[in-house]
Amino acid sequence: MSTTRVEHLIIGGGVAGVSLAAHLAERERAAHERADVLLLEAEPILAHHTSGRSAQQLIPSYGPDAVRELTRLTLEELDRTQAELAHPVVWPSGFLMAGTEEQVAAGASEAMRRISLDELAQLAPELRIERFEAAGLDTTAVRSNAPRLIHWHAERARSAGAQLRTGARVTGIEPRPAGDGFEVSVQTETGTERIHARVVVNAAGAWADHVASLAGAAPLELTPLRRTAAVVTLAEPLAPEHPLLDRADEAYYYRPEGEHLLISPSEAVPSPAEDAQPILAEVEAVIELIRQDTTLQIGPVQRAWTGLRTESPDGVPVVGPDPEVPGLFWLAGQSGYGFQTCSALARVATDLLVDGAVGDWCPAWAAQALDPRRFPLAR
Ligand SMILES: Cc1cc2nc3c(=O)[nH]c(=O)nc-3n(C[C@H](O)[C@H](O)[C@H](O)COP(=O)(O)OP(=O)(O)OC[C@H]3O[C@@H](n4cnc5c(N)ncnc54)[C@H](O)[C@@H]3O)c2cc1C
Structure with missing residues (x-):
């Protein structure tokens, strides 16, 4: 069995994983002229689970403080970037x-x-x-066309060089010796594949605690x-x-x-x-x-x-490195805010994965509120 090698492996093809794939691949391509990003989604299509079932609203007055700030930042970014599109993905809706x-x-x-x-x-x-x-x-709230938003982010990811694969369920995540990433087992229609990933991003929605356990990490009690x-x-x-x-x-x-x-x-x-x-x-x-x-x-x-x-125990999403397992990264716990925070969370995650710190476009208090290390480990 041949082993593919990849720098960033994202598990989960909902709004969280696809938004990150777009942001991360664009950043990698800008820096190195190529992106080394692979997204794996277990279902035959992207956004089959929660991301295909939302009410498609983005409401700046809704949610805890950090969520509201990340919503404001997401709306700013969507407003700016959707100008290139023939049809908007978000529009005003009180x-x-x-x-x-x-x-x-x-x-x-x-x-x-x-x-x-x-x-x-x-x-x-x-x-x-x-x-x-x-x-x-x-009056600052907006409505979105969620399928269009996901499709747009998926296209951005692909055109920046990321691979997005559906029908590919991750069944094992074995840490490799000497901190050399993970050996990831993937079940597809045609059998089992192995992928050597340096970093694994856990964007598995309701399955995020389970996916973390495959890598030997403690659950965050989502x-x-x-x-x-x-x-x-x-x-x-x-x-x-x-x-x-x-x-x-x-x-x-x-x-x-x-x-x-x-x-x-x-x-x-x-x-x-x-x-x-x-x-x-x-x-x-x-x-x-x-x-x-x-x-x-x-x-x-x-x-x-x-x-x-x-939902995480404090109702705020979880974005950042796992407290114990090097190379495992969380992008989970979006609760009822996955669309309204999608761009800002993807940008926070990209900054952390590429630079190790979040840029000053995001207030430090809001980025810190997402840190997985804020919870006592449940073992
Ligand atoms: C009725 C309803 C209304 C909502 N309304 C809004 C709203 O108006 N605004 C808003 O912002 N949010 C809303 N939400 C919440 C929003 O939909 C979620 O926050 C968001 O979709 C979560 O996205 P996700 O990518 O984290 O999860 P998901 O979309 O569930 O994606 C996770 C993916 O991971 C995949 N996966 C899991 N395990 C594996 C594995 N082992 N290998 C490969 N893939 C795997 C799953 O198949 C799944 O596709 C609503 C939710 C509901 C249910």
Whole structure:
């Protein structure tokens, strides 16, 4: 069996792995005129798991401090770089939060402006306004076309010289003697291959703790959490510019999806790492809640899906070298923020992998918040 040799092996072809492949390959090609980056995805297509199942929003007022800062930086970069594209990958789409005074105050941040109930009623005329006390609006939020964003990053990676392979599941990661990288076993349709990788990047989403264990690393106690979304019909469509409406107690969110409505029960239920499937009774229950709060005439469910938002113990993604295993690098724990932080996380990871430190484009406190060494090791 022949052994391929590669400098950077990325495991996982979701938004995290593909964004990193693009950034890293472009950086390597600029420095050495060639990129030595290989991405392996177990499934037959990229973004089959969580990255193919998101709500495709990027919301600067959403998430812990570091996530909000990384979202701002991601939006800056996407805005700048998407100018080269015929069709944008992100475009403005407001984020509205409504609930009790206390809930809205707890969810508010610098990107979110408090608005009156009159303004709320104008922005979301379908609401039974007497059921709400307070609201906030983030006009800096954007919507994305996630498949287009992934495709664009994959094309950028390939044209910079990276290889992206699907149907290639990593089944073993053996550290080689004298710190000379890893011997990686890969299962494909045609059999098992071996790859000698100097650095392995773990961008395996819900499987990240498992992948780390293949390399002998301790888990970071990442928890995959179920989150369902569905598209339902409406007797009368909402205005296309209607913001995403999030009930501040996280009971649900909804937003227009063409002439239909995208809804989510906003659940966060721990799950094994698996191909998660929706529970239709939960979708029906959230439709009932939305009916109680609005005058929307909701019809049948067109489609429903569930993905796993994989969360670290403090809810902030994990980007950096493994605390114990040299050459193993984490890019995981993106929770509900994988799209909104994709470019900034890929850039942080690229800086760390190439330079060993993050450039001053990213505030030091935000980069430090991602460090895997912040957790006690669970052995
Ligand atoms: C309903 C829902 C709504 C969401 N809405 C938003 C939103 O509006 N905005 C936002 O920013 N985020 C949102 N998210 C979260 C976002 O989708 C995730 O943060 C993001 O997709 C995580 O990307 P990832 O690349 O880390 O994981 P994944 O997309 O799961 O990719 C990991 C990949 O690793 C592969 N893999 C695992 N093990 C191996 C192995 N051994 N060998 C090879 N490959 C392997 C898997 O097959 C998988 O494709 C939402 C999530 C859900 C479920």
